[in-house]
Amino acid sequence: MPKTRSSFVCQQCGFSQVGWAGKCPNCDSWGSLVETVIEASSVRKKSGVGGKKTQPLSLPSIEVKKTSRTTTKISELDRVLGGGLVTGQVVLLAGEPGIGKSTILLQLASNLSDAKSIVLYVSGEESAQQVAIRAQRLGIKNRFLKFFEETDTDAVVESIDELISSGQPLSAIIIDSIQTMATIELSGMAGSVGQVRESAFRLVRLAKERNVPVFIVGHVTKQGSVAGPAVLMHMVDTVLWFEGDKSLTLRLLRAVKNRFGPTDEVGIFTMEDKGLVSLDAPEKIFLTSEKKSVPGSVTTSILEGTRPLLVEIQSLVVPSRLPFPKRIAQGMDPRRLELMLAVLIRRAGLPLYEYDCFVNITGGISIKGDPSADFATCLSIASGFFDKPITHKAVVVGEVGLLGDIREVTAQDKRVREARRLGYTVAITNKEVRYLQEAIKKYLK
Numbered sequence: 001m002p003k004t005r006s007s008f009v010c011q012q013c014g015f016s017q018v019g020w021a022g023k024c025p026n027c028d029s030w031g032s033l034v035e036t037v038i039e040a041s042s043v044r045k046k047s048g049v050g051g052k053k054t055q056p057l058s059l060p061s062i063e064v065k066k067t068s069r070t071t072t073k074i075s076e077l078d079r080v081l082g083g084g085l086v087t088g089q090v091v092l093l094a095g096e097p098g099i100g101k102s103t104i105l106l107q108l109a110s111n112l113s114d115a116k117s118i119v120l121y122v123s124g125e126e127s128a129q130q131v132a133i134r135a136q137r138l139g140i141k142n143r144f145l146k147f148f149e150e151t152d153t154d155a156v157v158e159s160i161d162e163l164i165s166s167g168q169p170l171s172a173i174i175i176d177s178i179q180t181m182a183t184i185e186l187s188g189m190a191g192s193v194g195q196v197r198e199s200a201f202r203l204v205r206l207a208k209e210r211n212v213p214v215f216i217v218g219h220v221t222k223q224g225s226v227a228g229p230a231v232l233m234h235m236v237d238t239v240l241w242f243e244g245d246k247s248l249t250l251r252l253l254r255a256v257k258n259r260f261g262p263t264d265e266v267g268i269f270t271m272e273d274k275g276l277v278s279l280d281a282p283e284k285i286f287l288t289s290e291k292k293s294v295p296g297s298v299t300t301s302i303l304e305g306t307r308p309l310l311v312e313i314q315s316l317v318v319p320s321r322l323p324f325p326k327r328i329a330q331g332m333d334p335r336r337l338e339l340m341l342a343v344l345i346r347r348a349g350l351p352l353y354e355y356d357c358f359v360n361i362t363g364g365i366s367i368k369g370d371p372s373a374d375f376a377t378c379l380s381i382a383s384g385f386f387d388k389p390i391t392h393k394a395v396v397v398g399e400v401g402l403l404g405d406i407r408e409v410t411a412q413d414k415r416v417r418e419a420r421r422l423g424y425t426v427a428i429t430n431k432e433v434r435y436l437q438e439a440i441k442k443y444l445k
Contacts, residue, residue, distance in 0.1 A: 009193055009229060016231075067260060070171070070213075073111040076269055076278040077104070080240060080253050082261015085172070088211045089260060090204050092178075092233065094218040094226045095242030100251055100269070101217050102126070104242075104276045105174050106135060108215070113144040117171035120160065124151040124180030124190075138275045151190060153183045153199040157206055170212045175203060177217035179227060196228040197235075204235050233257060248364040250285060251276060252304075266304040283422055286311040286363035293392045296384030299424065300376030300396050301415035302367050308411070308418040310395065311365060313373065315380040316358040325353065331361025332377070333368045340377050340400060347404030348378075348437045350385055357381060372409040374400035375428070378436055379443065388444050394426035395419035404437060406430040 009016045010024035023029065069084030078084050081091075095101050106121070113119040123131055128149050135141075150156055156175075164170060175181065181199040182190035189195065200216065207214040216236065219227040226233060233239050239257040244250050253267035269276040270285065279285065287299065287310055296315040301308045320326065329337040337359055344350045359377060367373050375398035383390055390396075397415050399407040408430050409415075416427045433439040 070112075072108050074104070074108060074276075074278060075280065076253065076267030077108070080255045080258075080261075080265050080267040081238065082255075082258060082265070085213045086237075086260045087213065088207050089213045089238060090207045090236040091213070091215045091238040091240060092218050092226070092236040093215060093240045093242065094220055096220055096246070098246050099242045099244060100271055100276050101242055102134070102176055103138070103271075104253075104269075105176065105215055105217070106131070106138060106140060107275050109145050109172065109174055110135075110138075110140045110142045112171040113142050113146075115144060117169040118144045118146050118163075119172045119174065120146050120148055120163070120170060121174045121176070122148045122150060122156050123176050124149075125177055137273075151180050151182060153181045153202055154185075156181070157202055160206060160210070160212075164210055164212075170210070172213045172215065173203075173207070174215045175217065177219060178203075178232070179219045191227075193229045197231055200232055200235050245364050250364040252365075254305075262305075264305045266307065268304070283310045286365060288312055288362070291392045293389035295387045295389045296380055297392075298376045298380040298383065298390055298396050299392070299394065299419075300373045301419055302365075302370050302372055303411055303415065306411075308415040309365070310419060310422060310424075311367065311373075312362045313376050313380045314360045314362060315377070315384040317352070317355050317381060317384040320354060320356045322356075326356040326358070328357075329359045331364070331366050332359060332373070336368075336371075336374075337377070339402075340374060340381070343400055343402060343404055343436065344378055344381060347435075348382065348440055350382060352381070352385065355385070371399040372397055372412075372415075374398065375406055375436070375439075379428070379439060382440050382444055386444050390428075390443055391426060393424055394428055394443075395424040396428045398428075398430050400436055404435050406434060406436065406439070 010027065010029055067086055069086055071084045072078055093101050093105065109119040109121050121131070128147050131147055148156065148159065160170065160173065178196055178200055179191040182195045183198055186194050186198055203214055203216065218232065221227050237259045238255065241254045241256050243252050243254065249270045249272065251269040251271055253269065255261070255263045255265055257263060268279040268282050270279050298313050299310055300313055301310050327334065327337055327341065341352050341357060345352050359381065361367055376396035378400055379390060379396055395416065397409060397412055399409050401407055412429060416429065419427065428439065428443065433442060
């Protein structure tokens, strides 16, 4: 029988200590007792990766090799990963249920499997028939894609070792999901902190020893974080987060952590009948196809990672019959809208305290936390208030201060160049006007 022990683990910060009881000394949160394997009966003890004894090395003596990457044949996924998959890379993919995690991984598995190398798809949530139905809907008929219906981590590891030992090369392993995996060496049920941590550790070790990329699907909690212990995100090389409104077709893929690439890239997809499709020209979904000047409509440029995206801000201003006028924002922070309305009332002299104000970001994208859309939001509301349009050939970029001044934003020149490439000949920034009141007089009066 394997030897195990129980230790205190904080699920907020990951603090762990044997014999500790009560609250976490770091974040004052309650933790739980987690069972951990300290000596396995069926697993040979190893000192180092692959059973090799390791020795300390001096920094100058370490040979730095160029990282080779394998394309996933999904352009937006390659962008987020930093150019493709790295040998032995472990990727944790998380997101809300139904957002498209299994869909994109099934597409990925089909792209990476061929006559030279197969992909093993391990499913603990869905049966083989359910996965086959999804593959049929997506038009996937790749016979080199192997499916394994199993929830025992040890059985999965043994099966992979047998495949590799028999001379069958593996291009990737997909685990869907880590919350369904468990090892018999721990008494806890699948999804518990101990089982998730131990199963993830064994899969990470397998990826490093066998030099095979591993994709792990993770569940999310009601608070919107990855379910399980905090150490799960520390163990893997890359953490990808899928987000979007399930009622819309837009999907965003962000890199929260990436040891082999940047964490400021964003992949943009649309959910269609044939699965997730990379969106190489996102302005098609965020901008109105019919270009004409309409009161309340202003185009701005936001930055998603290193990519400028042009989005349309629409505002509607109508007289209010309520003692407290409505302020409704869709796609942006309502508190940011209240701030911009206060600046317009105090610094630009607009009596918006008598009007209901509605602001919408088209296309389903969210610009929460991005101050670069402040100037465009203010001009959109002012345009709706005066019922006068701003030319549809203009792009508005800038942050608005509490004094009504227009400030430069990050990568402003890059945003303007991208807008000019797409046919927007007029750029309204802090280089043209310094104050919000001056901009309203120049472009709307």
